Amino acid sequence: xxxxxxxxxxxxxxxxxxxxxxxxxxxxxxxxxxxxxxxxxxxxxxxxxxxxxxxxxxxxxxxxxxxxxxxxxxxxxxxxxxxxxxxxxxxxxxxxxxxxxxxxxxxxxxxxxxxxxxxxxxxxxxxxxxxxxxxxxxxxxxxxxxxxxxxxxxxxxxxxxxxxxxxxxxxxxxxxxxxxxxxxxxxxxxxxxxxxxxxxxxxxxxxxxxxxxxxxxxxxxxxxxxxxxxxxxxxxxxxxxxxxxxxxxxxxxxxxxxxxxxxxxxxxxxxxxxxxxxxxxxxxxxxxxxxxxxxxxxxxxxxxxxxxxxxxxxxxxxxxxxxxxxxxxxxxxxxxxxxxxxxxxxxxxxxxxxxxxxxxxxxxxxxxxxxxxxxxxxxxxxxxxxx
Amino acid sequence: xxxxxxxxxxxxxxxxxxxxxxxxxxxxxxxxxxxxxxxxxxxxxxxxxxxxxxxxxxxxxxxxxxxxxxxxxxxxxxxxxxxxxxxxxxxxxxxxxxxxxxxxxxxxxxxxxxxxxxxxx
Ligand SMILES: Cc1ncc(COP(=O)(O)O)c(C=O)c1O
Ligand code: FES
Numbered sequence: 001x002x003x004x005x006x007x008x009x010x011x012x013x014x015x016x017x018x019x020x021x022x023x024x025x026x027x028x029x030x031x032x033x034x035x036x037x038x039x040x041x042x043x044x045x046x047x048x049x050x051x052x053x054x055x056x057x058x059x060x061x062x063x064x065x066x067x068x069x070x071x072x073x074x075x076x077x078x079x080x081x082x083x084x085x086x087x088x089x090x091x092x093x094x095x096x097x098x099x100x101x102x103x104x105x106x107x108x109x110x111x112x113x114x115x116x117x118x119x120x121x122x123x124x125x126x127x128x129x130x131x132x133x134x135x136x137x138x139x140x141x142x143x144x145x146x147x148x149x150x151x152x153x154x155x156x157x158x159x160x161x162x163x164x165x166x167x168x169x170x171x172x173x174x175x176x177x178x179x180x181x182x183x184x185x186x187x188x189x190x191x192x193x194x195x196x197x198x199x200x201x202x203x204x205x206x207x208x209x210x211x212x213x214x215x216x217x218x219x220x221x222x223x224x225x226x227x228x229x230x231x232x233x234x235x236x237x238x239x240x241x242x243x244x245x246x247x248x249x250x251x252x253x254x255x256x257x258x259x260x261x262x263x264x265x266x267x268x269x270x271x272x273x274x275x276x277x278x279x280x281x282x283x284x285x286x287x288x289x290x291x292x293x294x295x296x297x298x299x300x301x302x303x304x305x306x307x308x309x310x311x312x313x314x315x316x317x318x319x320x321x322x323x324x325x326x327x328x329x330x331x332x333x334x335x336x337x338x339x340x341x342x343x344x345x346x347x348x349x350x351x352x353x354x355x356x357x358x359x360x361x362x363x364x365x366x367x368x369x370x371x372x373x374x375x376x377x378x379x380x381x382x383x384x385x386x387x
Numbered sequence: 388x389x390x391x392x393x394x395x396x397x398x399x400x401x402x403x404x405x406x407x408x409x410x411x412x413x414x415x416x417x418x419x420x421x422x423x424x425x426x427x428x429x430x431x432x433x434x435x436x437x438x439x440x441x442x443x444x445x446x447x448x449x450x451x452x453x454x455x456x457x458x459x460x461x462x463x464x465x466x467x468x469x470x471x472x473x474x475x476x477x478x479x480x481x482x483x484x485x486x487x488x489x490x491x492x493x494x495x496x497x498x499x500x501x502x503x504x505x506x507x508x
Contacts, residue, residue, distance in 0.1 A: 304423060306446035307398070310390070314399065331420070344422040380404060381444035382415070382426035 001316040004362040008202075008355035009151050009179060009295060010320055014245070015204040015357075021248040022206060025241040033238050034227065043240050050247025057250045058177070058196060059187040060213045066233045067243050070210035071178040071199030073223070075102040075145075077212050077234070078174040078195040081220035082143045083110050086172070090140025091115045096128045096157070097338040098150050103176055104334070107145070120146070125289035126155035126339045134165045144173045148180035148191075152335040152351055153286040154295025156184065163192025172218065178202055178210075182253035183261060183292050194218050200242065204356070205249030209242035253356075260356035265293035267363045268354055272296050274367040279374050285339065285349065294354040299341070302384040303377040305349050311373040317366055319352045390447065391481025397451035402458045405440040414500035418493055423449045427457065427497040431505060436460045436468060441497070448483055448490035452476050456494035465505055471498055 005013065025046065031039025033047055048062075055062045068074045083093065095107050097119050107117045118136040122128050128146055144166050149156045159175050166173035174195035180186055182203035188196050195218065200209035214220060214233065226235030253260075272284055281301040300308065305321030312319055321333075332346035341349075352366070378384040390398075407428035417424040423445030430438040439460040443453045456476050460468055473491040477483045483491060 302444060304445050304449075307450060310395075310398065310447040314395065342422075343420075347422055377444075377450075380401065380442055380450060382424060382442035383444060 009353035053251040074197035074212035084221035086142035126286040130161035147176040154292035200246035209246040401454035
C-alpha cells in the first residue's frame with residue numbers, strides 16, 4: 001500500500017545523513033566527552049560542532065546552547081529553572097491558553113506549588129495579542145512563556161513584540177520554539193527571548209535530543225545536578241549520538257530552510273485549496289493568522305476526527321486529530337477550545353502537517369482519497385442532509 | 388492499529404445503516420463528553436424486533452459498535468435485547484482499548500432508550 005506521512009508536527013523521518021552521522025558515534029566514536037583521552041576528546045569535539053550547528057540555526061552564541069533530552073525537558077528547565085531562581089522576586093508567571101502540554105502542565109504544577117499563573121487568551125484565529133501580555137504584567141511577574149508557533153494549528157505568535165515588552169519590563173521571556181525552528185527563520189536576538197526550546201525530532205533528527213537556548217547571564221536553577229556537564233546547567237553524560245544527529249539535522253535545516261519551506265508552503269496551499277473546493281462544510285482553523293508553512297488544521301462538519309484519521313490510515317495516510325499526545329483522550333483539544341470551537345467542532349478537526357520530505361504526489365494522493373472518506377462518514381451521520 | 392480486524396470491518400462496512408420511516412420507536416443518544424451521537428430506529432412485531440437501523444456521527448469504535456449492536460437487534464426478542472451489555476458488544480468485536488470503552492455505551496444507551504417504549508407485559 002502507498003504510505004503517505006502528513007504528521008510532521010508529531011515527528012519527522014530521520015534524514016539518511018543524520019543516521020550516518022549517528023552511526024559513526026555508535027560505532028567508532030563512543031568515548032565519554034568528559035574523558036581526557038583521545039576517545040573522549042574526539043566525542044567532545046563532535047559535540048562542539050553540533051552545538052555550533054544548533055546555535056547557528058537560531059543565531060545564538062555557542063555557549064548559549066544547553067543540550068537536553070528534548071523539547072519537554074527544555075520547557076521544564078526554562079520554566080522551573082526561572083521559577084526557582086526568581087522566587088525571591090515574585091511568583092507570577094504569564095503564559096497563553098494554547099501552549100503545548102509541556103508548558104501547560106508545568107505551569108499548572110507550579111500553580112499547585114503556590115505560583116500564580118495568568119493564562120492569556122487568543123483570538124479566534126489563534127493568536128495572542130501582545131498588548132494583553134503587557135496588561136498582565138505585575139511587579140511580581142518573573143516569567144513570560146509564550147510559544148513561537150502552535151503545534152496544532154500552526155499559528156505564529158508575535159514573539160518579537162512580546163520580547164520588547166518583556167525587555168522593557170525586565171522580565172524573563174521564554175518561548176517554546178519546538179515547532180517554529182526549522183520551519184521559519186528564527187533569530188533569538190531579534191525575538192529578544194532569554195530562553196528558547198528546540199527539539200531534534202521535529203527537524204528530521206533523532207528523538208530524545210533537544211536544546212534550550214539560555215541567553216548569557218540568565219540565572220536558571222538546573223533540573224539535573226551531578227557532574228556539572230553543559231557548563232553546570234545540565235548534568236549527565238551527554239547523549240552523544242542523539243546530539244550529533246541533532247547537529248546534523250540543524251545544519252541541513254539551516255542550509256535549505258528557505259527553499260524547502262517555500263516548496264512546503266506551496267504544497268500546503270495546494271492541499272488546502274483543493275480540499276476546500278472538493279469538500280463542502282470545511283473550514284481552516286487559524287486561516288487568517290500568520291501560520292507555519294507546513295501545517296493545516298481543518299474542521300470537517302458532520303464527521304468525527306478520529307473516524308477520519310482511522311479511515312485515512314486504512315488508505316495509508318498518516319495524519320492526526322489535535323496533538324498527538326491527546327489523541328486517545330476524548331476531551332476536546334484545549335487549543336481548539338481556546339479559539340472558540342465547541343467540543344463538537346473540535347472533534348471534527350484534522351491536522352495535516354508536511355515536511356521538507358513531503359512530495360507533490362503525497363499531497364495529490366490525499367486530495368484524491370479524503371473527499372470520499374468524508375462523504376462516507378457524512379452518509380452515516382443522522383444530522384447530515386445532502387443538499 | 389489499536390482495533391481488531393472485525394471492528395475495522397464494521398467501521399468500514401457498517402451493516403444496518405439507514406432510517407426506518409415507519410418505525411415503532413426511535414431513540415437518539417449522545418455522549419456528553421465527546422459529543423458523539425447515535426440514532427436508532429426499530430420496528431417490532433409481537434415480542435420481537437423485526438427490523439433495526441442506525442445512523443451515527445462518531446469515532447470508528449462508535450460507528451462499529453453501533454452497527455454491530457443494531458445488527459444483533461434484528462430478529463431478537465425484546466426481553467433478550469434488554470440484556471445486551473457494552474461488554475458483550477466490545478467482546479464480540481475483539482475488545483476495545485481502555486480509552487474507547489465508553490464508545491460502546493452509545494449503543495447500549497440507545498437500545499435502553501428505544502426499548503423503554505415497550506413495557507414488559
Ligand atoms: C510545541 C511543542 N513543544 C514541546 C514539544 C515536546 O517536545 P519533545 O517531544 O521533544 O519532548 C512538542 C512536541 O510534541 C511541541 O510540539
Ligand atoms: S470517542 Fe466518543 S464515542 Fe468514541
